[in-house]
Structure formats: structure tokens, C-alpha cells
Amino acid sequence: MTGAAQPDLVLDPSTRAHGSLNLPGSKSISNRVLLLAALSVGSTDIHGLLDSDDTRVMLQALSGLGIGVGRRKNGVVTVTSPGRFRILQANLFLGNAGTAFRPLTAALAFAGGDYQLSGVPRMHERPIGDLVDALRGLGADIDYLGERGFPPLRIKPAMAEGDSVEVNGSVSSQFLTALLLAGPMLALQTGQDLRITVVGTLISKPYIDITTNLMAKFGVQVQRQTDATGRLVFVIPKDIRYQSPGTIHVEADASSASYFMALGLIGQGPITIRGVGADSIQGDMAFAKTIEQMGGRLEMAPDAVTVSGVSVANGARLKAFDEDFNLIPDAAMTAAVLAIYADGPCTLRNIGSWRVKETDRIHAMATELAKLGARVDSGEDWLTVYPIESGRWRAASIHTYDDHRIAMCFSLAAFGPVPVSIQDPGCVAKTFPDYFSVYSQVVS
Numbered sequence: 001m002t003g004a005a006q007p008d009l010v011l012d013p014s015t016r017a018h019g020s021l022n023l024p025g026s027k028s029i030s031n032r033v034l035l036l037a038a039l040s041v042g043s044t045d046i047h048g049l050l051d052s053d054d055t056r057v058m059l060q061a062l063s064g065l066g067i068g069v070g071r072r073k074n075g076v077v078t079v080t081s082p083g084r085f086r087i088l089q090a091n092l093f094l095g096n097a098g099t100a101f102r103p104l105t106a107a108l109a110f111a112g113g114d115y116q117l118s119g120v121p122r123m124h125e126r127p128i129g130d131l132v133d134a135l136r137g138l139g140a141d142i143d144y145l146g147e148r149g150f151p152p153l154r155i156k157p158a159m160a161e162g163d164s165v166e167v168n169g170s171v172s173s174q175f176l177t178a179l180l181l182a183g184p185m186l187a188l189q190t191g192q193d194l195r196i197t198v199v200g201t202l203i204s205k206p207y208i209d210i211t212t213n214l215m216a217k218f219g220v221q222v223q224r225q226t227d228a229t230g231r232l233v234f235v236i237p238k239d240i241r242y243q244s245p246g247t248i249h250v251e252a253d254a255s256s257a258s259y260f261m262a263l264g265l266i267g268q269g270p271i272t273i274r275g276v277g278a279d280s281i282q283g284d285m286a287f288a289k290t291i292e293q294m295g296g297r298l299e300m301a302p303d304a305v306t307v308s309g310v311s312v313a314n315g316a317r318l319k320a321f322d323e324d325f326n327l328i329p330d331a332a333m334t335a336a337v338l339a340i341y342a343d344g345p346c347t348l349r350n351i352g353s354w355r356v357k358e359t360d361r362i363h364a365m366a367t368e369l370a371k372l373g374a375r376v377d378s379g380e381d382w383l384t385v386y387p388i389e390s391g392r393w394r395a396a397s398i399h400t401y402d403d404h405r406i407a408m409c410f411s412l413a414a415f416g417p418v419p420v421s422i423q424d425p426g427c428v429a430k431t432f433p434d435y436f437s438v439y440s441q442v443v444s
């Protein structure tokens with residue numbers, strides 16, 4: 001996505017992390033707000049929108065669909081829309097942005113146009129079959145242009161029919177998010193309330209709360225119910241259109257905050273992270289509990305968090321954990337690297353979704369942590385990381401698999417006694433282009 005790979009970034013052993021920083025906007029909120037603004041009539045001023053690969057592909061796609069997008073000098077992005085997509089034929093390139101690909105697939109399925117959606121090669125290995133099945137069940141005409149169940153896709157004009165649909169929630173919560181976001185368009189076409197029933201165990205649940213929270217800000221209240229067999233049901237009322245709130249603020253990214261919370265924990269701190277705090281709507285703020293359990297001290301303000309901790313470079317050890325990380329799969333990667341400084345083996349459970357993200361993250365994490373000298377055991381949906389004993393550390397060159405989170409969380413390994421090289425550090429541009437410059441402001 002980011003063009004030519006940059007040279008490796010060598011991080012020399014560090015001992016201290018402290019200071020304060022402003023974090024860029026949330027990827028999950030940014031891409032939802034962009035789509036919601038595009039589906040609302042009128043103009044929406046978006047403050048704090050993330051500027052990264054994932055939001056750029058969403059913005060380009062919306063422009064390609066006839067939505068007005070303007071960026072002012074103060075960084076405010078204005079989306080102006082007639083409430084629908086005026087351009088009825090387009091080829092959209094969506095990089096490796098799940099938050100663009102999945103929601104746009106649903107929003108375009110009944111937009112009346114002929115569209116092709118593609119991404120980087122890895123996006124074409126990330127599943128989308130459960131979403132396509134659900135949309136087909138509602139009358140969508142969608143073809144796979146490559147392998148069945150995966151992008152790229154061709155979407156042809158279709159009218160929505162029916163008032164209920166089932167969607168599998170066990171592979172990615174983004175399929176349910178996509179149906180929810182497109183739901184009001186569908187209910188308007190059919191003239192009936194839309195009932196979305198989740199089958200399979202819903203993973204990454206807090207992301208659904210982000211979706212319904214933001215839909216409410218755009219005037220659509222989703223009802224949440226449980227059916228007779230205990231399945232989750234979401235009901236979208238008919239005859240309600242999205243209404244722009246006029247202005248909306250995007251809070252900072254809680255997954256990005258996890259790296260700096262971790263730095264405060266291992267580099268003594270205090271580190272103050274501004275832009276996200278107790279008032280956050282992002283599930284990844286729950287990572288603060290992991291930081292506390294591992295020995296960190298936290299002060300939470302409504303939109304900031306301060307973390308202090310210990311000095312692992314001087315021999316302090318973090319408390320080991322054995323946790324289910326299904327609710328926070330992205331921040332969980334940060335915990336996997338922190339485990340190398342723990343006082344015992346650390347187990348991350350219920351993280352099977354890692355296998356189908358930017359790379360197979362269980363494989364990547366196991367391989368790269370082992371290069372540093374850690375023993376790692378793994379299974380289909382779990383990982384156990386054994387702390388690296390002193391004398392066992394090895395200088396390592398970390399392969400990043402074009403995965404922004406591998407690059408960012410391995411920067412935490414620089415608090416060991418050996419240099420760590422991060423290959424292709426520019427891959428952080430997916431969600432946090434300035435990560436390493438912000439990192440160097442607080443690490444010494």
C-alpha cells in the first residue's frame with residue numbers, strides 16, 4: 001500500500017519512556033463516520049479524522065462514488081452527500097482496510113450500480129463469504145471475481161427483499177457491522193423493519209457497540225434483542241434515514257493507545273496519552289485493565305490516560321497473565337509482546353481471528369518472538385509466550401508481514417538488552433503513519 005519499502009529501523013536498547021503525546025484518530029470510528037456521512041443528506045464536518053492508508057482508501061472510494069470530500073487547513077474533513085451514491089459504475093480499490101471493504105460491500109449491494117471492489121493480495125485472502133451470503137439472502141447480486149468466499153467482488157444492481165437475515169459472527173464482527181450500517185437503506189427499500197440475527201458466536205463484540213453508538217449519532221437507534229433460542233437479534237426500524245449531526249468529533253485510536261500504555265508500563269513512565277480516555281466508545285480501552293494487572297498504575301481522565309510502571313531494562317518483571325482476549329483482538333497483540341518481560345508464561349486465549357487479519361498473526365507473533373529468544377507455543381486460537389530470561393536475548397531483525405501492528409508492538413522489544421530491527425517500518429501507515437516519530441518522542 002505504502003509504495004517502496006523503507007530501510008529497516010534499528011531500535012537500540014532503551015531504558016525509559018515518559019512524556020505526553022497526542023494520538024491520531026480511531027480507524028474504526030473514522031471509517032464508520034465517513035460512510036455514515038456519505039449515507040446522510042447534507043454536509044458533515046468531521047474533526048479528528050484519522051489520516052492513514054485505511055481512511056484514504058475509504059475517502060477515495062467515496063469520491064469515486066460521487067460523494068463530496070473536502071479537507072480544510074485545520075484538518076477538518078467535510079463530507080457532502082445527496083444521501084446516496086450518484087455514480088453507478090466504479091472500480092474501487094480498498095487496500096487492506098477491512099473497515100472499508102466489508103461496510104462498502106453491504107452499502108453498495110443495493111445502491112443500484114455496477115461496482116468492482118478489490119484490494120491488496122492479502123485482502124483477497126481475507127474471508128467475506130459470510131457477508132456475501134447474508135446479502136445474497138436479501139436479494140443482492142454479488143459475484144466472486146477470484147476465489148469463492150474472498151474478494152475481489154463484482155456487485156450488480158439489485159433490490160432488497162425480505163425483512164430478516166442471518167449472519168455468521170464467528171469469523172469477523174465486521175460482517176455484522178456492515179449489515180447494520182447498510183440496514184437503514186435496506187429497510188427503506190423493503191418498507192419493513194430489518195431483523196439481523198447473529199449465528200455462531202459473535203467475536204470482537206465491542207466493535208458492534210461502536211457501530212450502534214455511531215448510528216445513533218446519525219439518528220438511527222438499533223434495537224438489540226435476544227430470540228427464544230438465545231441468539232442476538234438487531235432490529236433496524238423502517239422509514240428512518242440517517243441524519244447528519246452536522247459536526248462530529250473522532251476520538252483518538254484506543255488500539256494505538258495500547259502501545260503507549262505498554263511503554264509507560266515497561267519504561268517507568270509516566271506517559272500521558274491524550275485524545276482517548278474514560279469517555280471512549282472503543283472496546284480496546286479495556287486494555288488498560290491488562291496494563292494494571294501486569295503491574296502498571298493508571299490515571300484515567302475523560303479524554304486522556306496516564307500510565308506509570310516499572311523499569312524492565314533494570315530487571316523488573318511484569319505480572320504474568322492467562323486471559324481471554326476475544327473482546328480486544330488488536331490490543332491483545334501488544335500484550336503478547338509485553339509477555340517477554342513477565343514473571344512467568346503468559347497465555348492469550350480465544351484469538352482465532354488473528355489468523356485472518358493483515359497476516360496470520362498467531363504464526364507471525366510466534367515466529368518473531370522466537371527470533372528474540374522467547375519460547376512460544378501456539379494452537380489454532382491461542383498463544384503462550386514464555387518470558388525471555390536474561391542471557392537468552394538475541395538481537396533480531398523483525399519481519400513485519402505488511403502488518404502495522406506487528407511493526408508497532410515489536411518496538412516494545414527495544415527494552416531488552418539487544419538491538420531490534422523493524423523491517424519495512426512504513427507499514428504502520430495503515431493506521432498510524434507517524435508511529436515511530438511519536439515513539440521516539442517518549443522513548444530514551
Ligand SMILES: O=C(O)C1=C[C@@H](OP(=O)(O)O)[C@@H](O)[C@H](O)C1
Nearest residue numbers: 028099172173174204207330353
Ligand atoms: O469493526 C472494526 O472496526 C474492527 C473490528 C475488528 O475486526 P474483527 O471483527 O474481524 O475481529 C478489529 O480487529 C479491526 O481492527 C477493526
Ligand SMILES: C=C(OP(=O)(O)O)C(=O)O
Nearest residue numbers: 096097098099330357358
Ligand atoms: C484487523 C485490523 O484491520 P482491519 O480493519 O483491516 O480488519 C487491524 O487494524 O488490526
